Amino acid sequence: MVTSTTVQTRSLSNTPVNNEAAPAAALAHHEKRGGLKVIDDILARRAKAGKLVAGIAAASNSDMFKGSTDDMPSAKRWDDHLTRESRARGPCTLKQAAKHLKQPGIISLGGGLPSSQVFPFASLSMTVPTVPNFHEADTLTSGQTLSIGKYDVRDEVADYDLSIALNYGQSTGSAQMMRFLTEHTEIICQPPYKDWGVCQTVGSTGALEQALRMFCDKDRNDSVLTEDFSFSTALETIHPLGVHVFGAAIDDQGLLPEAMDEMLTKWDASARDGARKPHVLYTVPSGQNPTGATQSAERRRAVYAVAQKHDLFIIEDEPYYFLQMKxxxxxxxxxxxxxxxxxxxxxxxxxxxxxxxxxxxxxxxxMDSFSKVLVPGSRLGWIVASAQIVERFQRHAEVANQGPNGFSQVILHKLLDETWGHEGYLKWLMNLRLEYTAKRNTLLAACEEHLPRDLVRWTPPVAGMFHPDAGKRDLKAIEEEIFDSCIQNGVLIARGSWFQAEKEKPLSGLHFRATYASASAESMSEATSRFAAAVRKSFRKA
Known part of the structure; x- marks a missing residue:
């Protein structure tokens, strides 16, 4: 779930960060963010609006639910960044026709919406934690049992039910979850322009694939800029599209803005296989996978300033955002x-x-997701972007996944909106951060106990390892040798080469990624000991 320790050979520089990079207005806007104050405003707004009425395939957008943004500027247009495919997509006619269903008394013969009478689910029930008693043992003794019926909306006991959730819906997802996620975005992000919105997704990997098709075209020789070691699944999403990937240098805070700026300023397409200068940046600012690096506030402002200078569109992938640790x-x-x-x-x-x-x-x-903070199997996430980009994203989704899973939406709505509320969900996230901080500390303590200090040195959560045979043998061969030895010893650890952005480049050092997401303290200690044995074996052979 969360990247923790990266064993590597690179030495990390401490290049100064440009603290003046971000617009002062944006910084001031962020500093005004107040969690409980915003939640109070949201609750007052809900009370004034009254009961949410949104039936089968109801169309919705964030403007229906967010607070006033009249005093904010509008977003820029991104037509020149979009691909021909994205610009050509029109609305799905059947999805658009669903807007007429809200007309009182209408009899529909025009769509393929089945009757809820044939759905074989009359109700669902589940037991969930009671705030703030989130531990599994507490749930067994003091948890709440919740029920979702097929006709709860008709019977006026809820705003959302199975008759709505299990039918076809809009590509944005249900209006009920759209409201919760729009409000959540106000609490956490407060975008400093007026025409922002959210759209639900089937998780961040699916969202990334759609976004890449919106912005990157192999016929234009487009390329994506990312960290020089990036999330392997993201790289495996990009490469088959025929799009170039280039990695920018990193340090213990992730992307180096100065390195980005130098690379883009000196861009020579002829020296890079004809690749167009990147106009898209893909980055994981918090708990970057695989390095574990987290961009400081100053670093984020500096990265954004480079994006402005070179007109980069940024794909911000933040599955680990709420797991920021001391x-x-x-x-x-x-x-x-x-x-x-x-x-x-x-x-x-x-x-x-x-x-x-x-x-x-x-x-x-x-790109945000419930995968890392609630349940991966929900396959439910969302994007935040300008209205233009959200609308283009919807057009892709309408003919791809058609929208997120109805079971996931209604279950998570029952938990997050009806039961916990925004404050309860934030308390869950607070508890989760503590859980993973303890796991992180356990794994690093195991590193201190087992890894040979004469061969390995590390600065949590990034570690460095040097091999005496590196000048004589290909580093990938050494990496494979250590990996195979680990497997033989009964421990699986991820190879750094899986995450290298530019696959054709030789490795600059040995890297291995370890995660503390699911293993127990005892298992982490034993796995680290087995990894240490594989390292020692390789070094002795050298």
Whole structure:
């Protein structure tokens, strides 16, 4: 789930960051963000609006649910960045026709919406934690049992039910979840331009594939800029599209703005297989996969400034955003349990600014997901972007996935909106961050106990490893040797070459990614010991 320790040979530079990069207006806007104040405003707005009425395949957008943005500027237009395919997509006629269903008394013979009477689910029930008792054992003893019926809306016991969720819907997803996610975006991001919106997705990988097709065309020799070690699945999504990928240098805070600027300023297509200068940046600012690097607030402003200078459109992938952690403590304090924020307000204020919250141009498409913070199997996420980009994204979704899963939407709506509410969900995230901080500390303590200090040195969560035979043998061969030895010893650890952005380049060092997402403390210790044995074996052979 969360990248923790990367064993590698690169030495990380501490290049100064440009602290003046972000527009002052965007910075001030972010500093005004107030979690509980925004939640209070949302609750007051809901009370004034009254009961949400949204039936089968109801069309919705964020403008229906967000607060006033009249005093904000509009986003820039991105026509010249979009592909021919994206510009050519028109609305789905059958989806558009669904808007007439809200007319009272209408009898529909025009669409393929089945009757809910034939759905074989009369109700669903589930037991969930009661805020703030989130531990599994607590749920078994004090959890709430929730029920979702087929006709809860008709019977006026809920705003959302199975008759709506299990039928066809809009590519944006249900109006009920659109409201929750729009409000959540206001609480966390507060985009500083007026015409922003959200659209639900089937998870971030599917969202990335659609976004890439919107912005990248192999016929234009388009290319994507990313970290020089990037999420392997993202790279495997990009490469088959015939789109070039180029990696920018990183340090312990992720992307180096100065390196980005130099690469783009000196871009020579003839030296890069004819590739057009990148006009899209794909980045994971928090807990970057695989390095674990997190961009500071200053670094994010500087990266955004480079994007403005070179007119990069940014795809911000933030599955780990709420799992931001304090620096790993000294050895003597490593066993001390991490302390929680004093309040939801403190938690929200502790979070680094999202790139969306700094985005005065509307040049960021943010991908978010419930996969890392609730359940991966929900396959439910969302994007935040300007209205133009959201509308283009919808057009792709209408003829691809058609929209997110109805079961996932109605179950998560029951949990997040009807039961926990925004404040309860933020308390869940606070607890989750504590859980993963403790796991991170456990894995790093295991590194300190087992990894040979004469061969390995690390600065949590990034580690460096040097091999005495590296000048004589191909590094990929050494990497494979250590990986195979790990498998033989009964431990799986990810090879760094899987994450290299420019696959044709030789490895600059040995890298392995370890994660603390699911293993127990005992298993992490044993796995680290087995990995250490594989490292020692390779070094002895050298």
């Amino acid at each position: 620096t790993y403590p000294p050895e003597a304090q490593a066993a001390v349990a991490p302390s929680p924020p004093e309040s939801v307000q403190d938690f929200v204020e502790s979070l680094l600014p999202t790139l969306v919250s700094l985005d005065t141009d509307g040049r960021v498409l943010r």
